[in-house]
Amino acid sequence: MHQDFLPAGIVVLTGAGISKESGIDTFRDKDGLWNRVNLEEVATIEAWHRDKKKVLDFYNDTRKMLRAAHIAPNAAHKALAHLEQKYDGEVTIVTQNIDPLHEQAGSQNVIHMHGRDGEIRCMHCGTVFASDIDLTPQSVCANCKTVGELRPNIVWFGEMPMHMDEINAALERCGLFMAIGTSGEVYPAAGFVLQARRRSHVYTVELNLEPTDNQPLFQEHVYGPATRIVPPYVERVLKRGWPQ
Ligand code: APR
DSSP: OOGGGSOOEEEEEEOTHHHHTTTOOOSSSTTOGGGTSOHHHHSBHHHHHHOHHHHHHHHHHHHHHHTSTTOOOOHHHHHHHHHHHHOSSOEEEEEOOOSSHHHHHTOOSEEETTEEEEEEEETTTOOEEEOOSOOOTTOBOTTTOOBSOEEEEEOOBTSOOSOHHHHHHHHHHEEEEEEESOOSOSTTGGGHHHHHHTSTTOEEEEEESSOOTTGGGOSEEEESOHHHHHHHHHHHHHHHOOOO
8 A cells, every 4th residue: 555545553652550550650740660769869870979879779679669469451451552553554652761661452553752661771882681680799790701891771860761763754644633631741741642642634642640731732632541532532532543
């Protein structure tokens, strides 16, 4: 089929809010992670240079929390997997989350812009490994054998998010941009809605527990818990599309 006849793509930006009802805390809500933990002590390159053990212990604990038996995809993750399966055009999930819940729900086209749980990277040689083991400042890189340079393959504050070329290309192709469960406080993700809207005929919708500071940038707003609002929204898109 000629590309002009393919339906427009859909980009879905997801944040911590979509996984909240799966049992994973968000970052900036009242019970959020960054209200309990000082992010400058665990999620910056300066923190890593200051105290590797503290940073690595934090991510070792995070990994165990994400692997707890009760953590599973919820109805919102599943609805997005259904959307990808049933929609004739391209559906790209750009997630800021490091959890694997989109993939576990069945989504295939998922971009983890802030990295993902279960991967580590050597700061010396740059090799990325799949790994589930606890890291310590004495851990040795299996490739270059350097000691103490292995870290989680997760984007820290001040670092460049991953896969930006792929994300920019998907934003250039989309006709619908949905933001689900993200506060819109962290760039560049917070700027994707404006980037999408630079092109005419792109429809934008915010689905979140409550309005965010980015609310005025979206054309449509649906507020409530993700498990309640995302499944019917997906059904609507599959049945009727979106305003063109
Ligand atoms: N359903 C829908 N939205 C929810 C729900 C829910 N059940 N619970 C909370 N939310 C919303 C909150 O109202 C908030 O707007 O999810 C949003 C979560 O915002 P943040 O905690 O800021 O999470 P996120 O936007 O993903 O943070 C971005 O910040 O610390 C970094 O790297 C981390 O990827 C993360 C990035």
